[in-house]
Amino acid sequence: MTEVRNEQKPAQPLPWHADIWAQWSHQLHDDRLPHALLITGLPGLGKRTLARALAHRLLCEAPQGPHACGHCEACQMMAAGFHPDWHQLSPEAEGKALKIDQIREMTLQVQQSAQRGGHKLVLIWPAEAMNLYAANALLKTLEEPEPRTQFVLVSDQPSSLPATLRSRCQHWKVQPPPLSQGQDWLAHQLSEDQCPQQLLKAAGGRPLQALKMARPEQEQQRQLLYEALDRLTRDAEVTEVASQLKSLPLADCLDSLQNWLADSLRYTLFAEAGVQDVRQLPLYQQWHALMSVRQRIKLDLDCRQARLGLKQNPNPELFIENLLISLTKELGHE
Ligand SMILES: [Zn+2]
Numbered sequence: 001m002t003e004v005r006n007e008q009k010p011a012q013p014l015p016w017h018a019d020i021w022a023q024w025s026h027q028l029h030d031d032r033l034p035h036a037l038l039i040t041g042l043p044g045l046g047k048r049t050l051a052r053a054l055a056h057r058l059l060c061e062a063p064q065g066p067h068a069c070g071h072c073e074a075c076q077m078m079a080a081g082f083h084p085d086w087h088q089l090s091p092e093a094e095g096k097a098l099k100i101d102q103i104r105e106m107t108l109q110v111q112q113s114a115q116r117g118g119h120k121l122v123l124i125w126p127a128e129a130m131n132l133y134a135a136n137a138l139l140k141t142l143e144e145p146e147p148r149t150q151f152v153l154v155s156d157q158p159s160s161l162p163a164t165l166r167s168r169c170q171h172w173k174v175q176p177p178p179l180s181q182g183q184d185w186l187a188h189q190l191s192e193d194q195c196p197q198q199l200l201k202a203a204g205g206r207p208l209q210a211l212k213m214a215r216p217e218q219e220q221q222r223q224l225l226y227e228a229l230d231r232l233t234r235d236a237e238v239t240e241v242a243s244q245l246k247s248l249p250l251a252d253c254l255d256s257l258q259n260w261l262a263d264s265l266r267y268t269l270f271a272e273a274g275v276q277d278v279r280q281l282p283l284y285q286q287w288h289a290l291m292s293v294r295q296r297i298k299l300d301l302d303c304r305q306a307r308l309g310l311k312q313n314p315n316p317e318l319f320i321e322n323l324l325i326s327l328t329k330e331l332g333h334e
Contacts, residue, residue: 010060010068010075011052014207015185016045016177024054025066034170036142036151038127040158041174043255044209050174051123051152058119058150059083083324084115087122090181095251098124100133107141110149120149127153128160129311142168161307176205186210202259202276223250225256226280232324234327235333242321250310250319257323258303261296268293279293290306295330302326 013021027033037054039047053068060068060075068075077083087106091098106122114120123131130138139162142151154170155161176182179200186196186207188243194214195257212218224250228241245253266274267284275281287296 006181008057008252010053010070010078011049012067013050013053013058014046014177015181016207017050017053017174020050020172020174021053021066028057028066033150035145035149036153038153038155038158038161038169038171039174039311040155040171042176042204042206042209043156044203044206044212045174045176047174048123048125049208050123050155054150054152055086055121055123058076059086059116061116061118074118074216079201085118086121087120089122089124090126093313094249096129096313097131097186097311098129098134099131100137103130103137107137110141110146114148118148120146122149122151123154124151124257125154127155128157130161132162135165139165139168140255152153164288171304177207179205182207182210190214204259204262218252221252222256224248225253226260226283228324229260229327230283232328232333233290233331238321238324238328242317242324245320250294250314250316253305253320254303254307254310254323261300261303264288265293265296268296290332299327299330 016054023083024033027297039051041047056065056068056075056078059078060070061072062069068078070079071211074083078086087109089098089102089106110120110122124138142165151169153161153165158166158171177185182205183196186200189211190196190199196210199210199214200207203213224245228245231241232238260277260280263280264284264287265274266276267281268288272278272281275284306319309319
């Protein structure tokens with residue numbers, strides 16, 4: 001079971017999805033897979049890969065045991081990225097809301113019988129991007145399920161979903177793999193000069209997050225952020241620093257900042273041995289002297305709060321500036 005590097009192969013569950021996959025396979029075999037599934041878990045655990053694997057399995061016209069065959073016409077359509085009974089719903093742009101019109105359009109489509117006579121499958125990601133109207137419209141659709149229509153909602157932040165909607169879905173939480181399993185998988189994806197152990201550690205044990213962090217452009221983005229933190233610590237102007245960061249993807253910027261804060265806390269709590277990114281030690285030492293644990297936890301909460309604001313499609317420079325202002329407040333540079 002490997003990640004889909006080759007688009008022609010059907011999506012497969014990842015090794016650490018094995019338990020969930022086995023349970024789904026049993027449910028499918030007994031024809032009691034609930035019509036709405038909610039897959040949750042931290043980012044970087046392959047939740048969408050798991051959802052796509054289920055889609056491939058359900059739409060495949062000659063499945064082999066628990067897996068799609070990869071050869072039939074339906075599998076070829078899936079591999080080409082088009083199957084008439086496969087509906088993927090996401091916001092029109094990253095960070096934007098998923099709108100009621102998108103849910104309505106999908107509902108109209110799934111009310112018709114499957115074009116290829118089998119299952120229909122709807123993937124909604126990220127489910128928390130649905131605004132309240134969209135979530136209510138989906139709730140109505142889930143309350144009157146069409147036969148052989150499978151809904152899969154994928155969410156990093158299920159607590160942002162209305163409780164009524166959550167209660168309509170069977171909930172599956174993807175957990176990070178044991179370290180050795182994550183490293184083995186990662187080693188197969190990376191080039192030889194990259195260290196799976198180090199990357200996985202820096203990614204908090206989340207293999208796909210580690211893979212993302214291994215990309216050169218991600219490393220460059222992190223360096224920019226670290227330089228900004230260093231400059232702010234040395235009392236640089238917030239507006240000037242913010243304008244240098246405005247081109248970074250905001251969600252990645254928040255991820256990196258939260259990872260950095262968590263690692264700086266590990267330094268305070270466990271000293272050098274607990275740190276994941278030793279290159280940051282000089283800055284962690286400064287922050288240890290300048291800022292309490294409580295203050296850094298407060299900053300982490302500010303980041304979480306800021307993340308909710310991403311849905312409103314904020315002005316990047318202002319967004320970064322506000323984030324940096326809360327940082328400098330805690331640094332006492334007001
Ligand atoms: Zn097939």
